[in-house]
Amino acid sequence: MDIIVCVKHVPETAEAEIRIDASGRDIEKQGLVFDINEWDEYAIEEAVRIKEKFGGTITVITVGPEDADSTLRKCLARGADRAIRVTDPKISGSDAYAIAKILYNVIKGMRFDLILTGVQASDDESALVGPVLAEMLGIPHATMIKRIEFRDGKAIVNRELEGGFEEVLEVDLPALFTIQTGINEPRYVSIMAIRRAMQKEIKVLSLMDLGLSEEDVSETGSWIRVKEMFTPPAEKKVEFISGSPNEVASRIVEILRRRGLI
Amino acid sequence: MVEILVLAEHRGGQLRDITFEMLTKAINLSSKLGAEVISIVLGKDVKSFAPTLAEYSNRVLLVENPLFEHFNSDLYQEVLSRVIRELKPLLTLIGHTSYGIELAPRLAASLNIPLATDCIDITFENNSLIVTRQMYGGKVNVRAVVRRSESYMVTVRQGSFMVQKPSPPLGGRIEELSIPMERVVLRKRFIKYVPPPPGGVDITAADIIVSIGRGIKDKSNIPLVEDLAKSLGGVLACTRPIVDKGWLPSDRQVGISGKTVKPKLYLALGISGSFQHILGMRGSELVISVNKDPKAPIFGYSDYGVVEDLFKIIPVLKMKIDEVRARKE
Ligand SMILES: Cc1cc2nc3c(=O)[nH]c(=O)nc-3n(C[C@H](O)[C@H](O)[C@H](O)COP(=O)(O)OP(=O)(O)OC[C@H]3O[C@@H](n4cnc5c(N)ncnc54)[C@H](O)[C@@H]3O)c2cc1C
Numbered sequence: 050m051d052i053i054v055c056v057k058h059v060p061e062t063a064e065a066e067i068r069i070d071a072s073g074r075d076i077e078k079q080g081l082v083f084d085i086n087e088w089d090e091y092a093i094e095e096a097v098r099i100k101e102k103f104g105g106t107i108t109v110i111t112v113g114p115e116d117a118d119s120t121l122r123k124c125l126a127r128g129a130d131r132a133i134r135v136t137d138p139k140i141s142g143s144d145a146y147a148i149a150k151i152l153y154n155v156i157k158g159m160r161f162d163l164i165l166t167g168v169q170a171s172d173d174e175s176a177l178v179g180p181v182l183a184e185m186l187g188i189p190h191a192t193m194i195k196r197i198e199f200r201d202g203k204a205i206v207n208r209e210l211e212g213g214f215e216e217v218l219e220v221d222l223p224a225l226f227t228i229q230t231g232i233n234e235p236r237y238v239s240i241m242a243i244r245r246a247m248q249k250e251i252k253v254l255s256l257m258d259l260g261l262s263e264e265d266v267s268e269t270g271s272w273i274r275v276k277e278m279f280t281p282p283a284e285k286k287v288e289f290i291s292g293s294p295n296e297v298a299s300r301i302v303e304i305l306r307r308r309g310l311i
Numbered sequence: 312m313v314e315i316l317v318l319a320e321h322r323g324g325q326l327r328d329i330t331f332e333m334l335t336k337a338i339n340l341s342s343k344l345g346a347e348v349i350s351i352v353l354g355k356d357v358k359s360f361a362p363t364l365a366e367y368s369n370r371v372l373l374v375e376n377p378l379f380e381h382f383n384s385d386l387y388q389e390v391l392s393r394v395i396r397e398l399k400p401l402l403t404l405i406g407h408t409s410y411g412i413e414l415a416p417r418l419a420a421s422l423n424i425p426l427a428t429d430c431i432d433i434t435f436e437n438n439s440l441i442v443t444r445q446m447y448g449g450k451v452n453v454r455a456v457v458r459r460s461e462s463y464m465v466t467v468r469q470g471s472f473m474v475q476k477p478s479p480p481l482g483g484r485i486e487e488l489s490i491p492m493e494r495v496v497l498r499k500r501f502i503k504y505v506p507p508p509p510g511g512v513d514i515t516a517a518d519i520i521v522s523i524g525r526g527i528k529d530k531s532n533i534p535l536v537e538d539l540a541k542s543l544g545g546v547l548a549c550t551r552p553i554v555d556k557g558w559l560p561s562d563r564q565v566g567i568s569g570k571t572v573k574p575k576l577y578l579a580l581g582i583s584g585s586f587q588h589i590l591g592m593r594g595s596e597l598v599i600s601v602n603k604d605p606k607a608p609i610f611g612y613s614d615y616g617v618v619e620d621l622f623k624i625i626p627v628l629k630m631k632i633d634e635v636r637a638r639k640e
Contacts, residue, residue: 062447063525063583064604069451076451146426168412173446175428176407177416184417189385189498192413205502210322210409211567213507216381221498231555272425273442273455281445281452283611285598290617297617298627301599302635304615308597310519310576311543311635 050105050199052096053159055152055166055178056089056124058117062171074275085120088167092228094235095197096165097128103199106130108159112140112151118251125246126238132249137256139263144271145175151266152178153185154259163204164225168193179227190225191218195232313346316400318391319364320410321352322382326360329406331474333467334367336433337404338477344435346401348481353390355380366480373487381501384414389495392422394488399462402433402440407466419464425457426464431471440465448585449608469567470590511562512546519545520574522565522592523553526581526602526621530558536580539625542632548572550588566591580621584609 060081068077085093096107108131109124111117121132135151143151156164164183169176176192183190195215196207204222207215209229220226256262268274290300305311315337319330330350337348350368352360355377364371374390391414395403405411405418407429419426431452432443440457442465457463514520521540527533533547540547547563554564565572566588577595581602582588589612592598600613601621610616617624 062450066604066606067447067450076447146420149420171448174444174448176412177426177428180413180416181420184420190413190417191499193409207505208409208413209568210504212571213561213564213569215505217502217505219500219502224498230551234557271458272419273427273457276441276454276456278446278451278453280606281449281608281611284593285612285614287600287610287613287616289610290615294619294623294627297619297624298631301615301617301628302631304597304599305543305576305632306635308575310597311632 050099050103050163051161052099052105052107053156053161053164054089054093054096054107054109054124054129055164055182056093056109056111056120057086057167057170057172058083058111058113058120059086059170059172069278073277075278083116083119085123086167086170086172088169088171088228088230090235091230091232092165092167093124093127093129094233095228096163097236098233099163099197100128105162108133108161110135110152110155112136112148121251122243122246123238125249126242127236132251133254134251135254135256135259139256140266142268142271142274143266144273145170145173145177146181146272147266147270149178149181149185150270151256151259151261152182154261155254156182156186162223164188164223166225166227168227168229176227179225183225186225188223188225189220190227191220192227193229194226195229197226197232313344314398314400315341315344315346315348316395316398316403317348317350317368318403318405318411319350319352319360320406320408321354321357321360326363327406327408328474329408329467329469330364331367332469332472333404333406334364335475336467336472337402338367338481340402340433340435344401348483349398349400350483351391351394353379353387361485365483365485367477368483369481371483371485373485374490375487376490376492378492382410383497383499383501384410384417385497385499386492386495387414388418388421389492390490391418393490395422395424395462401462403462403464405464405466407468411466415464415466422462424462424464425460426466427455427457428466429468430465431468433465433467444468445586448583449589450606468586470593507561511560514546514548514563514565515570515572517546517572518575519543519578520548520565520572520576520595521545521578521580522548522550522582523580524550524582524588525552527553528581530556532622533558535625539629539632542629542636543576543578545574545576545578550582550585579609579613580625582609583607584612
């Protein structure tokens with residue numbers, strides 16, 4: 050089974066302070082810690098598990114600057130065989146659709162049985178690279194996958210619906226699946242494995258190598274262009290309780306008591 | 312004529328809320344644009360939906376076929392690409408749901424029309440389509456311009472628009488479309504539904520919920536919050552990552568892919584407040600959140616907020632609650 054996994058190098062923002070930059074169209078990236086997109090971590094783990102069962106190769110692909118090599122190295126350490134990174138200053142301003150185009154041009158000449166991506170990236174949350182890529186490649190796809198098995202040369206997958214429901218689908222191969230968190234338990238990667246991965250080569254491609262021009266990507270080749278960023282309005286007016294933990298706890302108890310909750 | 316096409320979503324014989332949320336937004340846009348609202352519904356047996364959809368639309372397109380018994384994005388794509396090519400609606404709205412995520416990106420790419428996903432607002436300004444969507448787990452909002460086109464597609468986030476029934480009802484014309492499907496070769500086939508595992512704790516019945524997120528850091532800290540929940544006479548619930556890691560069973564998950572709860576008290580500990588989670592707890596009567604990040608989106612959905620390390624609050628809080636209870640007994 051030859052598997053391609055598309056991954057993204059993203060900033061960790063759940064716990065970090067986010068500031069909108071001077072352009073008003075992006076966040077201040079400096080000082081943020083970047084790592085593999087959460088959904089992609091499950092995707093690469095799933096690919097490694099399939100390879101361990103059935104043999105074959107894993108190629109990881111990303112679009113991003115040199116820093117993104119650390120995400121690729123993590124994938125190599127987990128068990129990927131090859132890594133490709135597409136980089137070009139002209140890619141700046143590209144939305145998820147333009148990224149899908151780039152990935153298509155990397156993949157179109159390759160041999161594969163399966164492509165895995167994350168359901169979405171934690172930064173732009175577009176959830177569209179996978180299915181658009183499948184359309185461009187003309188292969189079947191399924192999104193939000195929580196389980197993959199193979200039977201008679203076909204994939205049997207569980208895809209997530211709302212409210213804890215799932216549906217089971219049979220999909221012809223080659224196919225593309227977008228992987229949902231919780232499909233597996235990503236393994237711990239040892240320092241040794243990461244060190245070994247340092248020796249593996251990362252192939253770097255430019256837009257020209259792919260026969261693409263700036264118009265194909267960037268804002269011109271994108272579906273959407275960010276105009277402005279702002280802090281979301283609050284739905285409820287929150288009252289902050291401050292003070293020592295002791296004071297805070299007393300206040301909460303008082304609120305609960307007043308409402309007859311304790 | 313300018314048209315706004317809305318894909319009605321249904322499951323288990325019921326139109327889903329997102330359908331009416333999108334129709335409400337479509338009606339609102341149509342009055343500004345002088346547009347017609349057209350709803351389209353696909354299924355094995357969808358005539359029963361027509362009267363309701365007609366109240367919210369100027370035209371209702373029914374596409375019935377035994378093949379559509381279960382949602383299959385390949386079949387939907389076949390039908391919708393034909394309809395969109397013929398009708399050339401200015402805007403097509405699809406829910407940013409499990410079904411929409413599967414369908415819309417591929418449909419838009421095949422038709423070569425620009426798509427903006429997971430939008431919470433939609434406006435037309437100077438002939439441009441402008442959408443509002445969120446990034447970074449709800450920490451920032453973005454206004455984005457969609458590439459100029461004759462036809463646009465937008466997927467709409469659930470719970471973004473409050474449903475308003477038009478009065479008087481629009482009384483839309485009901486039309487049946489027959490679209491030949493014999494030639495379609497299915498490369499993806501529905502096998503069955505899997506319901507959530509039975510049994511477990513019913514968090515939807517609880518008056519008091521203590522809910523934890525990734526801020527709890529480690530499985531070994533769970534007894535701490537279990538004790539707090541017990542003192543409060545409530546149940547323990549959580550965000551998705553806690554279930555993904557196997558720290559709590561899936562029946563404890565609150566959110567779009569878990570349970571929807573409406574307790575008297577929702578105590579959110581170390582939860583960032585991503586929208587997928589918010590959708591499951593928004594109806595709570597009283598929300599108190601503890602998070603060490605003052606900018607955490609959860610505070611925008613809370614009545615009271617505490618910016619603090621949850622591990623400093625929990626033990627003291629439990630102690631004080633136990634004191635009150637002891638005094639009462
Ligand atoms: C299709 C789809 C469906 C989804 N369905 C759901 C769903 O049903 N339910 C759901 O919850 N999620 C769902 N998600 C995931 C969702 O997008 C978020 O990833 C998730 O809700 C984040 O969980 P969290 O708040 O626990 O973690 P994080 O976002 O990582 O937040 C952790 C928070 O803890 C705080 N914190 C850390 N340490 C401390 C401390 N010591 N004291 C106080 N605060 C601390 C941090 O400041 C941060 O705000 C879904 C995603 C997708 C794509």
